[in-house]
Amino acid sequence: MQFKKVGVWILSILAALLAVLIADHKLETCLIRNQLFNLMWDYMGPGVDECLTPTKLSLLKQVTGKVVELGPGHGSNFKYFAKNSVTKVYAVEPNLSMHPKLSSTAKDVGLDVEIIGALWENSNLERGSFDTVVSNLVLCSVNDLQGSLDLIQDYLRPGGVFLFIEHVAQPNGTAWRTAQNLINPFWKYIGDNCQVNRETGMLLKAMQGWKEVSIESEDLCGGMGLVNPKIYGYAIKA
Ligand SMILES: C[S@@+](CC[C@H](N)C(=O)[O-])C[C@H]1O[C@@H](n2cnc3c(N)ncnc32)[C@H](O)[C@@H]1O
Numbered sequence: 343m344q345f346k347k348v349g350v351w352i353l354s355i356l357a358a359l360l361a362v363l364i365a366d367h368k369l370e371t372c373l374i375r376n377q378l379f380n381l382m383w384d385y386m387g388p389g390v391d392e393c394l395t396p397t398k399l400s401l402l403k404q405v406t407g408k409v410v411e412l413g414p415g416h417g418s419n420f421k422y423f424a425k426n427s428v429t430k431v432y433a434v435e436p437n438l439s440m441h442p443k444l445s446s447t448a449k450d451v452g453l454d455v456e457i458i459g460a461l462w463e464n465s466n467l468e469r470g471s472f473d474t475v476v477s478n479l480v481l482c483s484v485n486d487l488q489g490s491l492d493l494i495q496d497y498l499r500p501g502g503v504f505l506f507i508e509h510v511a512q513p514n515g516t517a518w519r520t521a522q523n524l525i526n527p528f529w530k531y532i533g534d535n536c537q538v539n540r541e542t543g544m545l546l547k548a549m550q551g552w553k554e555v556s557i558e559s560e561d562l563c564g565g566m567g568l569v570n571p572k573i574y575g576y577a578i579k580a
Contacts, residue, residue, distance in 0.1 A: 360531060379534040380439040383415055390479070391418040393563040394507060397574050398422045398478075401505050404576065407473030408432075410497055412462040412490070413480030415440055417447030420455070431455045434465045437534075462490050472497045477506045481542050483535045488545060495551050498579040506546075507574040510559075511539040518567035525568060543573040553580040 391398075402422035410432040411419065417433070431453050435444055438459050448455035458465060463486050475494045484490040494504050512518040522539040529538055543557045556575040563572070 360528070375531075375534065376437045376439050380437060383440070384443070387416055387418055390563060394478075394572075397507055397562065397572075401507065401574060401576070402476070404503060404505060405474045405476060408471060409474045409476065410434060410465075410467060410472050411476040411478075412465075412494075413477070413483065414444060416443040417451075417455075419476060419478055420447055420451045420453055423451075423453065425452060428453060432458060432467060434458045434460060434462050434467075436461045461485065462493065465493075467497055469496045470499050472499060473502050474498075475502070475504045477504070477508065479508060481506070481508045482510075482537050482540055483533075485535070487540060487542065491542075491546060491549060495549065495577075495579055500579055501553075502579050504577040504579075506576075507572060508542050509538070509569045509572050510542045512567065512571070518570075522568055529568075538568050546577060551580055552577045554578045 398419065399422060402419055403424055405423040406427040408429055409423070412434050414420075414433045414435050415437075420431070423431070431448070433444060433448070433455050435441065435457060436459060441457055441459065444457055445455070448457075458467075460466075462480070462484055475497055477494070481487060481490060498504065512522055519539065526537055526539050530536055543559065546552075547555055547557065555577045557573050558575050559571045559573050561567075561570040561572070563569075
């Protein structure tokens, strides 16, 4: 009987939280969601960074020159950049509650970082001028995936490189893909607009304008099927 009461309380609290997040989601600034995600990423981010370390070490040493990173969060990627070959980093992070930690990480690693509080889709940087674009677990959350990929390509100079690690949809017809499709409408409210069933790698490959695209796919970070497989690699602008 006692258990039943506790269960009802927990379910009521969860339902109320979901209702608040859904309502907040419609606000321009998503105040509550942003604060909650900031706290959640403070707790989860270091573990995710640790399990992605081997992949980041080999991928992000290629970061050079004028760099833009979309959704850098608390700046977990900065320490993997080869400081001497990076001139400046533009950090496009729409969640303003993440900015204090982002800016202190930038100071700690000694990079010249300019923080831009905007959605990637609304950022307005110089097109054709960047040597490197970095995205780590962000394209699942952008509002317009194809538009964001187009913008990545637009910002790069010819020969510039897009480096990414992203979680994507499971293959069609698998049980995990069905689970992803079922959970997706709810997940985005607790996961900062994160969509678990995006075919990001396929869209990237299908785009014109790349000279070379390399995509590896693997289950990383505990192999939880909802946020796997992860794709990582690079795309070089023609
Ligand atoms: C899962 S976190 C990853 C943070 C960081 N890249 C890392 O690996 O530690 C997703 C990040 O993407 C940001 N984000 C979500 N939608 C975005 C958008 N449309 N444009 C730019 N960043 C966005 C979030 O604010 C958050 O910082």
